[in-house]
Amino acid sequence: MRLTRTARVCLVAAVVITACSLAACSPAVSSPETGGSAPAGDSAPGADATTVGVIAVGPKDDFGYNQAVYQGVEALREQFPDLDVLEAYNIPEDDTAATTMESMVAQGATIIFATSYGHLDAAKQVAEAHPEVVVVHQGGLLDPVPANMGTYFGSVFEPVYLAGIAAGAATQTGKLGYVYAIPIPQTLANINAFTLGAQSVRPDVDVTAVSTTSWCDPATQADRVASLLSSGVDVMTQHQDCTKTIIEATEAAGAYTVGYHADASSLAPEGWLTGSEWDWGPLYTDIVQTAIDGDFTGSEYNANYRANMASGKNPFVASAFGPSVTDETKALIAAAAADLEAGGSPFAGPITAQDGTVTVPEGETPPIETIEQMDYFVQGVTGTVS
Amino acid sequence: MIIDILAGAVRGGTSIMYAGLGETISERGGVINLGTEGAMLLGALGGYAVTAETGNPWLGVLGGALAGALLSLVHAVLVVSRRANQFASGLTLYFLALGVTALFGVSYVSQQINAFTPVPVPGLSEIPGIGPILFDHDPLVYIAYVAAPVIWWVLFRTRVGLLVRTAGERTEALEVHGYSVQAVRYCATVAGGALAGIGGAHISIAYANSWFENMIAGRGFIAVALVIFAMWNPIRIMAGAYLFGAALSLASVLQTSGIAVNQFALNAVPFVLTLVVLAVLGRRTMLAAPDELLKVFDNSRTT
Incomplete structure (x- = not known):
């Protein structure tokens, strides 16, 4: 059954590829203007x-x-x-x-x-x-x-940065866990933003980033989380497609959760801090x-x-706070949010990579294109990009 | 750190052990089931669904076993009654299970269950080192400690085991004594599927405590490979399953400790391990194989 489906997918793919290459070779049926000037009124x-x-x-x-x-x-x-x-x-x-x-x-x-x-x-x-x-x-x-x-x-990393502040304020051990799937630039920017946010309230914080090399492999997630918890991590976050295993295991261990993608506070009624979600x-x-x-x-x-938050239209927003987040922490986050809304960036220099290289010098702010191509961990992250 | 790796090995190896033990019984009876991965998937979903509906993970284990047994029953019908190619049937059933569980599992993805939790063994779990490694786990881990030696004993020391092994070694001998080879193989295959189902259920209701499509992620295939290099011996299955568990858990512990190793390379460790063992043992693995299995290999070469 599945084999024939695979064959069908191959066939469809072949047709699509052929169609695409034909479309690319043949002269454009209609060539819309490329760029700038607006065409006249009703057209x-x-x-x-x-x-x-x-x-x-x-x-x-x-x-x-x-x-x-x-x-x-x-x-x-x-x-x-x-x-x-x-x-x-x-x-x-x-x-x-x-x-x-x-x-x-x-x-x-x-x-x-x-x-x-x-x-x-x-x-x-x-x-x-x-x-x-x-x-x-x-x-x-x-x-x-x-x-x-x-x-x-x-700008997905902006609410992640704010959530990092909540994590840095909540941790007792100074160890935060980040279970990610694959080191794509978006994920690396998120891990770095989370770390910088946490460092802004607790400079000595350690973010241990571990990979599952899969967008959803619950058993591997369970193993990674057990290992992180046993190493003393007391705030857990993730960049995974499925998140239930990680959040439930974290909650069961009495550690704090920072969410991603959606409000999952119902899975962690005690330990939910905040998170990032789409709007x-x-x-x-x-x-x-x-x-x-x-x-x-x-x-x-x-x-x-x-x-981004400066334009007021960032569709990736901070989730609601959990019960343990203090007013003091909320005020810190509000101040940081105000800074981002005023045009600030989590990656405003100086930013130093794990190996000590200064990637963003003091006084500079990288454009979004640069952030979307990030390929390194900042100092404070334990983990390997490879 | 060593304790973390070994405790992780026991937890992570348990599902592979159940599936490997099941496949050992099936292959000892002369039937290779490449659908083991599929039986684990069905077991994972069956176990999760029953636990979600009843609130009782023990009933979930039963549900997982039934689901795995059901898939293997189909395999038995095809390869024992219809004499279909064992490899083709097993692989096709795996793909079928993958699709079916993805389809029917959707409604359980966001559902929460009353999962198994670790039950420290009083006294024993206090022992430094040994305690956390062996005696601070969920009940299915403890049952697996007993299951491997019991299955060894049944296979090699009882009449039932003798029948199963004879079905895999010398079918004429069974027939001479008036036993039905087909009946014995049905039983061995279905029992194997039930154990694979329990292995799958261990992942969904005791380990990851979630259902998600394709969540077995190759552990069933590892179990099939394990049977070969454990030379169809339940005790070696136990050791091999924990070895695989250790390889899986090594990836977690090394990353957590900040030791710079490429994570994709770490994930390949269990599979490289399998290849190395197969290469080292080479033909010896085939000499230990039940005779009827060798016929399966030969037949499939010509068909």
Whole structure:
């Protein structure tokens, strides 16, 4: 059964690859303007849209990334009661994504949100075929950026930095545990931001970062957590797709939990400190409003847009506090949040890597592009990037 | 640190031991079950689901055993009654189990259960070193201590064991004495699947305390390899399972201690270990194999 499914997937992949290469070789059917100037009035992509389409790679109730998309969709419905919002979940990152978006366009959608990293190529195809439709993609990078496209994402490390402050204030032993999957730049930036946040209130803190080399392997997670707890770690956080095993084991050991992706405080009623979670509503709303107004082309969303707390639209936000977080800690976090909102960065120099190299000199702040390519641990992290 | 590694070895090796013991019984009876990974997956989901519904992890163990036995029963029908290729059947059943458990497990992903918790053995758990390594675990770990020698005793010292081994060595002898080879093989295969199911349940209701698709992550295949290099001997299975457990737990403890070792390399340790042992033992492993199994290998070479 599964074998034939694998064969089918291979076949689909072959078809998609062929289609893509054909599309790349043949002259563009329509060549939308690349960049800057807005086309005249009523031909603006997405202008006066009555229908919006949203596709997501997973189920709308996964307690994580895709559920957050669903909540963003609900926010759109609330903000634009007259707007028709089409949604499609469990859309694989293959040709299905393109056909789903095409069918949404056929139903009148003139603004499309493609929300999984692997939907990017399909989104490009659809945008090229329909210059009148705005296609925005969650998390990707475009170069060049067509007049009717854009990508958007949040600064995930900002709330992680704030959560690090809560962890640094809560720890008795000075040892924090970070169970991560794979050392991709986003994860490394998160671990570093968490460490810097903790160091801002407890300079001697140690963050032990251990890898499971898998986005979800609960048994390996259990082993890593047992080992961390036994080494004296009393605050645990993670960057994993499934988080229940880690949070429950931490709670059972009487240690503190910092969450990621979703509010999991129900799994750790005693030890929950805070965490980071998605809130796409305001950003989705603003993108749709900009497009409806006919202002999409040339706007900040007609680019690789990265929201942060300074812009007020970071879709990755701090979770609610748990019972043990003191008012003093909350005040520290509020002060740090105010600094980020005023344009500050967790990675404002000086930043020193594990091996002693100064990666960000005093007085400098790395741009988001640099942070999204981070490939080292900062001082204070125990662990190996390799 | 050594104590952490060894305690982790016992905890992490237990699921592999159950599956390895099950596969030993099955192969001693002449049936190779590459679907062991699938039986563990079904056992993990079955165990989790029953525990979630009843609130009783002991019933969960039963549910896990039944789920694993069920998959192996299908294998037995195919390879014993229908004489299908054992490798093809086992692998296909693994993929089937992978899909089925992913499908039906979705609703349990976010559910919490009343899982097994460590039960320190009074007195013994106080002994420095030995205590935390051997006597501060969940009940399924303790049962495994007993299971390996008991299964050895049954296989090599009882009439039932003799029947199973004869089904794997010399089927004519069974028939001469009026026993049904098929019946014996059915029993051995299903018993093996039940044990693999308990191994899977150990992961979901005593170790990780969660259900997630594909959560066995290759431990069932490790168990199958283990049977070969343990030379179909339950006592060696026990030692081998803890050795694998130690390799798995080494990755955690070294990382936690900040010793700079590439984590992907650390994760490869159990598999490299298997290859090394297979290479060192080489043909000796095949000499120890039940005769009927060698026929399986030969048949599959020509088909």
